[in-house]
Amino acid sequence: DQQVKQNSPSLSVQEGRISILNCDYTNSMFDYFLWYKKYPAEGPTFLISISSIKDKNEDGRFTVFLNKSAKHLSLHIVPSQPGDSAVYFCAASEFGGGADGLTFGKGTHLIIQP
Amino acid sequence: GAGVSQSPSNKVTEKGKDVELRCDPISGHTALYWYRQSLGQGLEFLIYFQGNSAPDKSGLPSDRFSAERTGGSVSTLTIQRTQQEDSAVYLCASSLVSGAYNEQFFGPGTRLTVL
Numbered sequence: 584d585q586q587v588k589q590n591s592p593s594l595s596v597q598e599g600r601i602s603i604l605n606c607d608y609t610n611s612m613f614d615y616f617l618w619y620k621k622y623p624a625e626g627p628t629f630l631i632s633i634s635s636i637k638d639k640n641e642d643g644r645f646t647v648f649l650n651k652s653a654k655h656l657s658l659h660i661v662p663s664q665p666g667d668s669a670v671y672f673c674a675a676s677e678f679g680g681g682a683d684g685l686t687f688g689k690g691t692h693l694i695i696q697p
Numbered sequence: 698g699a700g701v702s703q704s705p706s707n708k709v710t711e712k713g714k715d716v717e718l719r720c721d722p723i724s725g726h727t728a729l730y731w732y733r734q735s736l737g738q739g740l741e742f743l744i745y746f747q748g749n750s751a752p753d754k755s756g757l758p759s760d761r762f763s764a765e766r767t768g769g770s771v772s773t774l775t776i777q778r779t780q781q782e783d784s785a786v787y788l789c790a791s792s793l794v795s796g797a798y799n800e801q802f803f804g805p806g807t808r809l810t811v812l
Contacts, residue, residue: 587739615797626701626788626803627740672739676797684730684742684756685797 586610587675589688597696602660604691606673609654613675617685618647618658621670630671631658660693668695699723701804703789709810710779718774718807722791729772730792730801731764735785746772747795758783779811 588607596602604618614635619627633640633647633656640647646659660667670692674685702721710716722729731743743756746766757763761779766772776783786808790801 624805626805629800684745687739689739
């Protein structure tokens, strides 16, 4: 049973517009959420994170929103640039949980069109 | 500085053979993680080390999988008697210390194909 779900396998956005990537989770014990970006043949790289005590975190063009009651988070990229074309993974963790590993979604392939 | 490196980058093996995958973490990072990504799936957490110790091995898919870390640095993931369902990209990550708040830096992965 998938605990982190990214229901859109791909998303196409025009350069300069806003990209919105969505993520849902089922485990109410998750209290820390991250977004990773992955280019082909490379490992994922950390993009931005948010703790469950916040509902928004912003870093330059990237903003993550968290709706705890809906168990939903989203990543906004504005304005979208060609270099943003990549696979984006949503991940979650239970702070202090024993495993310390992250639970990932299947990813969303973002394509920025010129 | 050097990032996380993994070897080999690609491995093709026959069903039933054993394989060993290697991970060199970032120097000074005490925590090391193994994940795998099967086709069309997200990253699946397998095991992590804090120093040379792996507190929880329950994420390993079967008893054919084992991992070790020596000297607080290099780690190897061994798969015995490989099966076709083991085909995946195996990713290693390291962080300064363990804990979700500490950024995990990923290597490029080892693509394993079991024929």
